[in-house]
Amino acid sequence: MHNLNQPTGPITNPHDSINLQSSIATAAVHPIVSADWLRLHLDDSSVVVVDCRFSLMEPAAGRKQYDISHIQGAHYLDLNQDLSKNLQAHGGRHPLPDVHTFSSKLQAMGIDDDTWVVLYDSARLSYAARAWWLLRYLGHDRTLLLNGGWQAWTGMHYPITKELPPEKLGNFIPVVQSDWTVDINYVKASMNAPGSVLIDSRETVRYRGDREPIDPIAGHISGAINYPWQQVTDERGYINAELQADRWASLKDSLEHNDKTEIIVYCGSGVTACVNLLSLSLSGHHAKLYVGGWSDWCSYL
Secondary structure (H helix, E strand, O other), X not given: OOOOOOOOOOOOOHHHHOOOOOOHHHOOOOOEEOHHHHHHHOOOOOEEEEEOOOOOOOOOHHHHHHHHOEEOOOEEOOOOOOOOOOOOOOOOOOOOOOHHHHHHHHHHOOOOOOOEEEEEOOOOOOOHHXXXXXXXXXXXXXXXXXXXXXXXXXXXXXXXXXXXXXOOOOOOOOOOOHHHEEOHHHHHHHOOOOOEXXXXXXXXXXXXXXXXXXXXXXXXXXXXXXXXXXXHOOOOOOOOHHHHHHHOHHHHHHHHHOOOOEEEEEOOOOOXXXXXXXXXXXXXXXXEEEOOHHHHHHHHO
C-alpha cells in the first residue's frame, strides 16, 4: 500500500503526491487529482471512489452506465436519488438531501472522517461537483475530483469493472456548514444589500432568457451577473486550477472597489452552480449556494 499524503496542487505525475506535505490543519485541500494519481492510490484503504454519472434528460442513464462498467471499486451516487431529496412545490428541482439519510449512505460506502473521497462523472464535473460541494457542506474536506472524469480514466485503459464494491461500514459524522446556503428570502434581501454579488451559473442563452429547455419561465434574477459553469473546464472536462483566479479577476476587482463582501451563486437547481463554487474555491473565494436557483425563483412568479 502506498503512503497517501494530501494533494496540495493539481497532480499530473502519480509519484508527485508521495512526498507532498500535509496541510490538514489549515484544511487547504487541493481537490483536483489526475487519473494517474488515482490509479496509484486505487487500492489504498483510505480512498473511496464514487461514480456520479447522470443525465438530466435521461435520469436512469447514469446508473445504467455504472452497472455496465465503472472504475474498479467505485460506488455510485445518483443526483435525483442520493444527492437530492423529493421535489416540492417550491425549493427548486434538486433540494439538498436529508442530512441523516445521505450520511447513512456515505457510511455504507465505508467513509470515515479520514477517508479520501474521489468523485467523477462524464459531464465536465457537473454532477461530481455537486457531490464534492455536498460532502464539504457536511464537513468532509477530504473530497477530491478526478480531472477529466470517466473519459480520462478509460482513455488511459485503467481498471474498470461491473462488479459492486465490497461492503464496508464507515463512521462518517456530518458537521453541517449551515451558513453555506441561502434561500429565496435571503436572496431577495441581498438584492438591496450593497455588499452582495449574485452569480448566475447557467449558459448565457438561458441567463438572457433566449432559451429555457427545463424550467417553465425564462430569464434570470434581477441584478445577477453571468459566469457560465461550462467555462470552468475545457470541452473534455479538464480543469486547469491555475487559470481559475484569472477567470474571477474582474469579480475580485469589483469586490475590492465596491466594498462587496458576499458572493451568492445559483444555477437552475443548485447542481452546476457547484462547478462555479469549485472554481471560486480554487481562486481563494468563499461563496454561498442558493440551492433552489432559478427553478425555485421562477416557481413564485
